[in-house]
Ligand SMILES: Cc1cc2nc3c(=O)[nH]c(=O)nc-3n(C[C@H](O)[C@H](O)[C@H](O)COP(=O)(O)OP(=O)(O)OC[C@H]3O[C@@H](n4cnc5c(N)ncnc54)[C@H](O)[C@@H]3O)c2cc1C
């Protein structure tokens with residue numbers, strides 16, 4: 001489990017990018033209705049940070065080209081991204097956000113690699 | 119008999135139409151006719167990641183590997199004519215495909231340079247996969263490239279070619295590049311990216327002809343300057359593919375002129391994507407918008423209206439496009455043309471990252487973000503919310 005930050009530091013409606021080397025960065029989302037989710041941060045289409053995207057109805061829209069990803073599953077809805085991102089398990093304990101990284105292989109976009117996953 | 123939807127044009131707008139029809143519960147036949155041999159592929163990377171080799175042909179596919187829309191693809195076949203009374207589409211070879219509903223999604227084609235010598239080998243345009251493959255083969259390190267037109271596609275090709283090690287000159291007839299989409303102030307700022315990256319941008323320049331015997335060797339300008347070149351590429355705009363609709367009553371003044379939901383005035387015929395000029399309620403006139411996101415999102419609106427699916431669809435959002443040039447990620451939304459002032463909400467034009475907001479009086483009507491993804495996205499959403507609530 002990785003300690004992310006106190007819940008109070010991530011207001012509802014906000015998202016943050018968290019570096020977890022050697023793994024690809026993750027994005028942690030605190031939705032308007034109070035839930036916290038974590039996905040791989042890098043869009044599977046190109047090198048965009050999903051933490052910069054727009055969250056609506058439990059999906060995040062990539063800030064560049066309109067694919068949206070389900071915050072619960074990482075599943076993608078429409079092109080140009082064709083595969084989903086990994087979803088990571090989140091727990092909030094004593095006011096702190098923790099993430100358990102998925103052990104699936106990440107779906108990184110062409111030309112992008114991070115440490116051990118390269 | 120099952121209701122038949124025929125989509126003409128098998129690219130982003132055509133695929134999005136087929137997808138929208140299925141997503142909205144249409145269970146009739148869907149036939150997609152396209153004159154390219156390929157299943158729908160993505161064009162924006164053709165001037166960027168495909169051209170520099172970081173994306174492969176397989177990466178361009180727009181369909182997901184496991185996607186099954188139950189579509190009959192009629193590929194490598196050009197639609198020649200539409201008979202609006204029987205709603206039949208004539209394709210090459212004399213075959214008639216009869217439809218209950220027709221969606222026109224034939225997009226646009228790159229304009230060719232209308233100059234002596236422009237047919238020489240080594241002179242390129244860029245719209246299709248084959249164009250990109252041909253251009254890529256010519257973009258060899260150390261060669262001299264002249265790009266005609268400093269619009270988005272010209273600027274992207276220049277930036278990719280520079281990265282590949284070519285010596286690049288960009289020629290623009292207007293005094294300021296990108297003044298149309300971005301306005302003069304920001305067009306000027308973005309134009310400076312060329313110089314900052316060692317590319318020679320010359321504005322206010324007219325070309326007289328292209329030089330060469332068996333292959334291009336240069337271009338001669340109207341003032342008789344000769345620029346030597348091994349490769350020339352034109353990025354001088356696109357023409358909507360609507361000639362095949364000539365014999366109909368469709369209004370083809372600027373692509374297919376449509377109402378605010380893609381209706382053409384002929385019952386059961388709609389038009390979407392780069393070939394269509396939808397009524398923009400904010401401006402009270404049709405605007406033909408050649409952006410990827412328009413071709414992606416608007417078909418859902420057109421299909422709901424055309425097929426009467428009763429589906430709730432996302433209302434038409436203000437235009438949005440992006441462009442990648444050198445190390446800059448440009449994003450633009452809204453409109454610049456009526457702006458009387460620009461403010462910098464993040465950074466300044468001298469920074470690598472900034473957000474420029476366009477104002478008409480005290481209303482923010484558009485924004486340009488450069489390497490400024492999060493604030494730009496926030497602005498884009500606020501604008502979309504405001505505009506769609508007004509309509
Ligand atoms: C090099 C390049 C880079 C781009 N970069 C960006 C970018 O960074 N950002 C952005 O927002 N937009 C960009 N665009 C624009 C974007 O790609 C278009 O807006 C989008 O492709 C429009 O989709 P469409 O389906 O309407 O038309 P098109 O993609 O033009 O597709 C139309 C299809 O119909 C076919 N067709 C035409 N006539 C007939 C006929 N009579 N019968 C059968 N088939 C026919 C055509 O061959 C084509 O396959 C770029 C375009 C190009 C060429």
Ligand code: FES
Nearest residue numbers: 043045046062065
């Ligand atoms: S980078 Fe996310 S959809 Fe293109």
